[in-house]
Amino acid sequence: MTGPDDTYGDKALAAEYVLRLLDQDAHRAFEARLLEEPELRALVLDWEQQLATLAEDIAEETPPAHLRGAVLKTVATDPAAASRRGWFTGLWARVLGGGLLAAVAITLAVVVVDRREEQGPSYRADLISADQSISLMVRSGETADALQVEVAAGSPPDGRVFELWLIAENAAGPVSLGVLNASALTSIQVPEALLAGLATGTLAISDEPPGGSPTGSPTGTVLAAGQVQKI
Amino acid sequence: MTSRDDIEHLIARIALRDQSAFSALYDATSKKLFGICLHVLDHRGEAEEVLQEVYIRIWHKADSYAVTGHSPMTWLITISRNLAIDKLRSRRAAMTTLDAEAVTIADARPGPEASAISRSEHSAMSACLEELDTNRADAVRRAYLDGDTYKDLAHRYDVPLNTIRTWLRRSLMTLRDCLTR
Incomplete structure (x- = not known):
């Protein structure tokens, strides 16, 4: 049962994996391959999507009322959830530990540079992933509110784009600063209303569908975040 | 009826640890997901346990939802079905x-x-x-x-x-x- 049956190859194997038909050893071996092989992940996602339609017509059932309270309570005691502050911590937690199959833990480094004294306030933030695969530099240009964003290394997943977000200290949520050009410099004019929040805020990038998040909030994975430094 | 976009938006907010979005998602989807758990397990007590696990998983994994490229319901159904099957298998292992x-x-x-x-x-x-x-x-x-x-x-x-x-x-x-x- 464990030996590969090559007649149909990975396409059938991926279906068996999704259906949970593989025995324990084959299941584990397949999961190990998933971490390394994007085409295999695509096959799995494809089967998941197709097979999930089988559940469409299963009748709804109302769960007992006490369950709602129990579920919400579990989440309310999540230390990452408690407050705006917690919301912020949650972001860091995701930057550190989130992502598909927990594949790559991403961290960031904030580099402080010498203060530039000849002109008004100016800002910078550096976002670098732990494995160095993603690295972004954000700098004030001619004026403090004209940000130049350079993706120094890394690129979004296929068919996705990087979107830059400002998370101001007292804001209800992230505000989009725009979609980034992954292969060159992107100039971003920070709206005046957001400028006050920039000084003490955090910048983050998520991967989003082309054209950016359709919802106005990040829908993809937060890949890196960095605190804005006033220089 | 909550639309696909509504659910997607809720998931995005849950990724940012928004508890009100989480309770809204529970209200919009728990009947469907409980139906799936109950169908797989055919046991109310176990289905209730699994439904809790499903929502805890959603809370912790909301940030990786978009990477899958799934529609929101596909993602929720897949989580529910898989956790229910896991429970079913562990029950069966216990009574081989x-x-x-x-x-x-x-x-x-x-x-x-x-x-x-x-x-x-x-x-x-x-x-x-x-x-x-x-x-x-x-x-x-x-x-x-x-x-x-x-x-x-x-x-x-x-x-x-x-x-x-x-x-x-x-x-x-x-x-x-x-x-x-």
């Missing part, structure tokens, strides 16, 4: 000595034939399953919705274990050809 009884319990449920009546006609999957031999289509449904293993299927259709695997893999490939054409 009562294997025959487990099969009897599974048999007592309404089969795929009964649920086929309400099946949506526009689902490509349903249409392609129609093209398969009835037993083979049922085997795919039983594996996905009832958590049947190759052993269960071999027993049910009275064919050797190796034969059932070849048989099902061939059916899956026929299905894939149909779905991609």
